[in-house]
Amino acid sequence: MWLTPAEWQIVRFTLAVCALSTLLILPFGLAVAWPLARYRWPGKLLLETLVTLPLVLPPVATGLLLLKFFSRRGGVGQFLHERFGIDVVFTWRAVVAAAAVMSFPLLVRSARVGFQSVNQRLEHIARTLGASNPRVFFTITVPLASRGIIAGILLAFARAVGEFGATIVVAGNIPRRTTTLSLEIFETVQLGHDASAYRLLIVSVIIAFGAVWLSEALMKRSVSR
Amino acid sequence: MFRFPGTIFIFAATLLLRTANGAEVNVYAAASLTDVLKEIAANYEKQSSDKIVFNFGASNLLARQITERAPADVFFSADEAKMDDLQKAGLIVSETRRDLLSNSLVIVVPNDSKLAIASPDDLLTKTQKIAIADPRAVPAGIYTKEYLSGLGLWDKLESKMVPTENVRAALAAVESGNVDAGFIYKTDANISKKVKIAFTVSVEKGPAIMYPIAMLKEAKNKNAAEGFLRYVESDSARTLFERYGFIAKF
Amino acid sequence: MKLEIRRLSLRLEQFTLKIDVDLQRERTGIFGPSGAGKTSLLESIAGLRTPQTAMISLDGRLYENTAQNYSLPVRLRKIGYVPQDESLFPHLSVRRNLLYGIDGNAKHDTFSFDHVLSFLEIGPLLDRDVRSLSRGENQRIVIARALLSAPRLLLLDEPLTALDAKLKNAILEQLRSLHNEFGIPMMYVTHDPAEAIKICEEVLMLESGKITARGHPGQLLG
Numbered sequence: 001m002w003l004t005p006a007e008w009q010i011v012r013f014t015l016a017v018c019a020l021s022t023l024l025i026l027p028f029g030l031a032v033a034w035p036l037a038r039y040r041w042p043g044k045l046l047l048e049t050l051v052t053l054p055l056v057l058p059p060v061a062t063g064l065l066l067l068k069f070f071s072r073r074g075g076v077g078q079f080l081h082e083r084f085g086i087d088v089v090f091t092w093r094a095v096v097a098a099a100a101v102m103s104f105p106l107l108v109r110s111a112r113v114g115f116q117s118v119n120q121r122l123e124h125i126a127r128t129l130g131a132s133n134p135r136v137f138f139t140i141t142v143p144l145a146s147r148g149i150i151a152g153i154l155l156a157f158a159r160a161v162g163e164f165g166a167t168i169v170v171a172g173n174i175p176r177r178t179t180t181l182s183l184e185i186f187e188t189v190q191l192g193h194d195a196s197a198y199r200l201l202i203v204s205v206i207i208a209f210g211a212v213w214l215s216e217a218l219m220k221r222s223v224s225r
Numbered sequence: 226m227f228r229f230p231g232t233i234f235i236f237a238a239t240l241l242l243r244t245a246n247g248a249e250v251n252v253y254a255a256a257s258l259t260d261v262l263k264e265i266a267a268n269y270e271k272q273s274s275d276k277i278v279f280n281f282g283a284s285n286l287l288a289r290q291i292t293e294r295a296p297a298d299v300f301f302s303a304d305e306a307k308m309d310d311l312q313k314a315g316l317i318v319s320e321t322r323r324d325l326l327s328n329s330l331v332i333v334v335p336n337d338s339k340l341a342i343a344s345p346d347d348l349l350t351k352t353q354k355i356a357i358a359d360p361r362a363v364p365a366g367i368y369t370k371e372y373l374s375g376l377g378l379w380d381k382l383e384s385k386m387v388p389t390e391n392v393r394a395a396l397a398a399v400e401s402g403n404v405d406a407g408f409i410y411k412t413d414a415n416i417s418k419k420v421k422i423a424f425t426v427s428v429e430k431g432p433a434i435m436y437p438i439a440m441l442k443e444a445k446n447k448n449a450a451e452g453f454l455r456y457v458e459s460d461s462a463r464t465l466f467e468r469y470g471f472i473a474k475f
Numbered sequence: 476m477k478l479e480i481r482r483l484s485l486r487l488e489q490f491t492l493k494i495d496v497d498l499q500r501e502r503t504g505i506f507g508p509s510g511a512g513k514t515s516l517l518e519s520i521a522g523l524r525t526p527q528t529a530m531i532s533l534d535g536r537l538y539e540n541t542a543q544n545y546s547l548p549v550r551l552r553k554i555g556y557v558p559q560d561e562s563l564f565p566h567l568s569v570r571r572n573l574l575y576g577i578d579g580n581a582k583h584d585t586f587s588f589d590h591v592l593s594f595l596e597i598g599p600l601l602d603r604d605v606r607s608l609s610r611g612e613n614q615r616i617v618i619a620r621a622l623l624s625a626p627r628l629l630l631l632d633e634p635l636t637a638l639d640a641k642l643k644n645a646i647l648e649q650l651r652s653l654h655n656e657f658g659i660p661m662m663y664v665t666h667d668p669a670e671a672i673k674i675c676e677e678v679l680m681l682e683s684g685k686i687t688a689r690g691h692p693g694q695l696l697g
Contacts, residue, residue, distance in 0.1 A: 067401075072402045072403050077403075087353070087354070089403040090387045090398075090404065121558065124523045124549070125558070125562050125564075126575065127522075127523075127548075128523075128550075128555065128556040128624075129555075129620070129621070131550055132550055140564060172387050173359075173388060175388070191361065191362060
């Protein structure tokens with residue numbers, strides 16, 4: 001096999017946690033993108049800024065915020081640890097959390113564009129035909145916004161796969177437990193294992209290239225429609 | 226306006242005068258030496274015009290940087306292996322290499338921990354996460370792995386290990402309470418108020434820890450570097466090392 | 476039917492729409508130049524726009540009463556709406572478009588699917604792609620879709636613009652007999668006198684947001 005078993009495990013692990021993180025942010029991303037696309041209210045700018053923050057904050061800074069948030073001492077982490085015996089810091093859950101937070105803005109931005117492109121007249125017509133708001137949302141709005149939404153999902157997934165700074169702070173680089181593709185590339189470079197580093201690099205490029213290519217293709221088609 | 230050659234002359238002269246006043250010595254040292262070396266350097270600077278600039282980190286990381294020609298004058302490693310690597314690469318002045326210090330390993334727990342850990346075996350049943358400097362590369366982690374392997378405990382404990390970039394990061398992890406215990410040097414435990422020592426690995430049963438020091442061939446200010454090296458081996462330095470908990474081998 | 480519109484006041488770009496009228500005819504026309512406020516009036520009745528003030532009730536059911544902050548949600552008004560521009564759902568087939576108003580409605584509330592299809596002659600179009608339809612086909616399907624949701628009132632906003640004369644007449648015939656066939660009252664907006672005369676029993680003249688005349692189309696427009 002071209003990749004070693006250990007490397008395959010890392011690739012599988014990375015794809016799995018990134019798929020999970022993308023799935024987790026999907027409902028929240030749509031729930032945030034929708035009002036941003038449709039409504040105006042005092043303080044909207046604040047929400048827009050907060051959502052964009054993980055895009056521009058140094059990733060390690062975001063990692064630090066997550067570390068504090070999920071710490072066993074104080075915060076949500078303490079609650080989870082004492083009530084359910086669940087730890088987040090230094091576990092795969094932290095990897096998911098870091099990926100989710102860092103990729104969230106990309107999903108929201110794309111989905112928002114998707115929603116904005118939907119002709120509201122069609123939503124009105126649907127209501128005159130007796131559809132409730134949830135039905136309008138799921139049968140008219142989302143399908144018509146689907147290109148933007150799917151593009152957002154792809155971008156978010158690609159960003160999750162490429163996540164490093166926040167992950168290493170809040171999840172650490174623990175072999176077979178939290179080591180992702182990015183973390184392993186870093187480690188192999190540190191240790192001078194260049195052959196392994198290049199193999200993993202190729203995998204990263206394939207994943208990122210594929211996701212972004214598809215995403216751009218979708219967005220092009222939705223604009224020209 | 227200005228007489229061009231004249232200004233250059235004055236400018237250069239000022240530079241020369243500046244450097245003649247005191248050299249900078251770049252010391253790359255293991256993370257566990259952070260506090261003691263800073264104090265030693267402060268004392269040194271009182272009696273010398275030289276200035277000591279530190280780069281503390283995991284010895285493997287520092288060795289890598291030196292191999293990539295980072296501007297180091299002195300290397301103070303936490304294990305022989307990293308110094309050997311540099312010596313094989315012909316980067317150190319062999320005559321200046323000396324074994325200076327030893328240390329001991331301890332198991333620490335957070336101050337408010339209720340875990341009763343009296344020996345490494347307790348780690349098996351009482352902990353879920355143990356912080357340790359990366360055992361693949363960092364001296365403190367390598368020593369720990371050596372020790373636990375000798376006890377036949379490494380394989381069983383490996384799944385609990387949370388590797389960190391250097392020994393101070395392992396200490397920080399224990400301090401934060403996000404791990405149940407950690408392996409660090411006794412000297413690190415001494416300077417922290419947020420952890421307590423649960424078990425000390427005795428020097429006889431533990432791994433042979435050695436901190437060698439050497440000057441680098443490409444040191445810019447060899448005189449200044451030698452001056453600092455001599456001071457580090459002086460009696461006043463030894464007193465400080467021992468106060469922090471290091472074992473002086475000179 | 477009985478449609479009461481009282482004290483409706485809706486601020487538009489150039490003027491304020493002010494309507495105060497009771498309508499009882501089964502086929503009422505709203506006639507006027509473009510920009511007179513005809514579409515805004517229909518939208519207010521359908522609930523797609525909320526006027527600053529209004530009291531609207533249909534057949535005794537209160538639809539809007541701004542004084543009491545009451546506005547019946549659009550989906551409960553059972554008012555069919557055929558707008559001027561493209562309004563078929565592009566991501567659904569013709570069949571699913573037609574069924575949209577039926578899915579979720581109680582069975583006894585709807586007209587026979589086949590009846591509506593044959594009346595508007597759109598049977599053969601069922602499996603066509605929405606984007607491939609001609610304008611005439613498009614409009615017939617939009618009308619059918621609105622009909623199939625069994626509305627209490629049908630609002631049509633210049634549904635026959637951009638159609639050739641022959642097609643217009645054919646559909647006009649169907650619209651005229653719609654009420655006989657299905658018993659649904661309608662309000663028909665147009666700026667074409669011939670259409671108004673052909674279809675409507677009564678016509679309201681709308682100019683710059685106010686009703687300036689009301690009467691039989693033959694007399695007002697003939």
